[in-house]
Amino acid sequence: MRYIDEFRRPESVERLLALIRNRSRTPVRLMEFCGGHTHAVFRFGLRQLLPETVSLLAGPGCPVCVTSPTDLDRAIAMSRIKGVTLATFGDMLRVPGSDGTLQEAKAEGADVRIVYSTLDALGIARANADREVVFLGVGFETTAPSVAAAILTAQQEGLKNFSILSLHKLTPPAMRAILDAGEVRLSGILGPGHVTTIIGADAWRFLARDYGISCAVAGFEPIDILLAVRALVENIEKQSPEVVNAYMRSVRPGGNPQAQSYVDRVFHVAATEWRGLGSVPMSGLFLRDAFAGFDATLRFPVHIEPGKEPPGCLCGEVLRGRVEPTDCPLFCDLCSPEHPIGPCMVSSEGACAAHMLYGEA
């Protein structure tokens, strides 16, 4: 298969591994920000293949996982309002809030529907004029442009029964929050490939400038990831921190200006709550006043107590890179993909799910 096989060729993987082995002297700890990377690393068994000097650590880049329990509780409460149809991505249904999940609300009669894109939610709104369709929008910079486009479309069509609960988040402020907390010592960051396709590689310059840490933006195939690891090892050995674009076929220095302008037209940036990181300044996307008519929080105000984390769950620590999923006392025995307690076990991008699904033999 073109564009896939080239990036999975065993000979190329072996050659890159040899280059990394030969160059790596200083032990390094690299955080893969993105949950997609964590899954690829496990699926292809890359941790086992890298030399002992290179260790990889999962980061907070799973939008489902970082959704705060309070926000989930709000979504669940909205789904229970008479006349509301709540549309969202499949993973969100199983994430536990303080008391239950969207899946449980659905079983009790709430109209919760799984969609593959925001446009599907728009379609539901068009086809069901008697329902109030609320799209529960989770995601990073990658998802936000399509949500912005859907809102602009709804506005153009004069669609009155469509609104969104925006839980969209920005990744650079989260990276800053992790580094500022100083809980984990990191030598380099594998930058999120799809997010950076939108925001541009230049958006990560602050890592080298302010923190003296290298960042290599990576794609999601084994060769992509190893190219980025190799670039990081090289920069660390040379002691010259910089931002490297190791995903040239998708990422540009300035990103995708059209997508950025959509997001900027529809959303403004403010502090928001992340599971594991708490409130992070300038990291949430909220609808601008001009689009207040599409803001589900204004149209369906619900009273929500501050949410509670599941007792004993270490998802917050996992998301900050403080512990590995296997360090959590609930892992596997009490918390599993069938009976998840924390969100990192639910999401297809969650680190705990990756450990369970692709555990090293």
Place this chain on the structure above:
Amino acid sequence: MPKDTILLAHGSGGRMTHELVRDIFLQHLGNPLLDTQDDAAVWTLPRACPERIALTTDSYVVSPIFFPGGDIGKLAVCGTVNDLAMVGATPLYLTAGFILEEGLPLEVLYRVVASMAEAGREAEVEIAAGDTKVVERGGVDRMFITTAGVGEVPEGVCISGANVKPGDVAILSGPVGQHGIAVMSQRDGLQFSFPLQSDCAPLQGLVAEMLKTGRPIHGLRDPTRGGLATTLNEIAGQSRVGIEIEEERVPVSEEVRAACELLGLDPLYVANEGKLVAFVPPEVEVAVLEAMRRHRYGKEATVIGRATSAHPGRVVIKTTFGAHRVLDMLSGAQLPRIC
């Protein structure tokens, strides 16, 4: 072909039910047992005293009911036949219960039943008894089918998911993932199409070829829901053996790989309806493999790994790059209502 729709009266047991039975079911599925229209089918077993009988049951709720390469009727026949074949039984008779939604066009039922008849002919089974119920609109999604199947287990055949021994070779009959992706590509909300057909097929002929070699077959299973990964985990658990497979040896077609990449699925977890995985002692590998490759549904049969005494109950996959990782059972639902 009838142009009307199913009414609640078609399930009343009265004249309309009888017309439906006569015009659709008996027309397509008719055979001496069904034609008697008694409350139960009565027959003499083909041999004076067969040692063992295999019995199975299954329900079919696939959505949509027509998909590339098959439909709910063909699936019901093949699925039931395959369940019998996986214990080495020669399928003899099936039963079929239909739950129909009020308003279903008769033409749809006609097509499904005709397709069952065709699949039955290929699988060399007859439908010996049947039942029809009609429920209000919304009570079911168009139609559900429940089947039972009986088969005769030939003497000396002892195949079970619990019989696999360390050292046994795992043979897969062909590329995986076609059925799940073919059904998925027809679902609402997914605007893509692949030139891809379900692999839905009756496997009793393939199993018969394998048994004809006279060589022992320890375990057989068709990797349906949950895909190959789930089936291997079931066998590892039942037989208390470890299983090791090599990723690059598992055949996956380009179309399935491409669809899985797009949808974020792993082909090892996608359903099949016309594939089997066999565990045989290493000394009979060549003979069984050759027999399989002679049959139309086993042309691409290949060895994918083996059972081991290490890590009992666990399946381990060697990735293309030589790393080893656990291949776990499917968690949750990868695709809704595929069979």
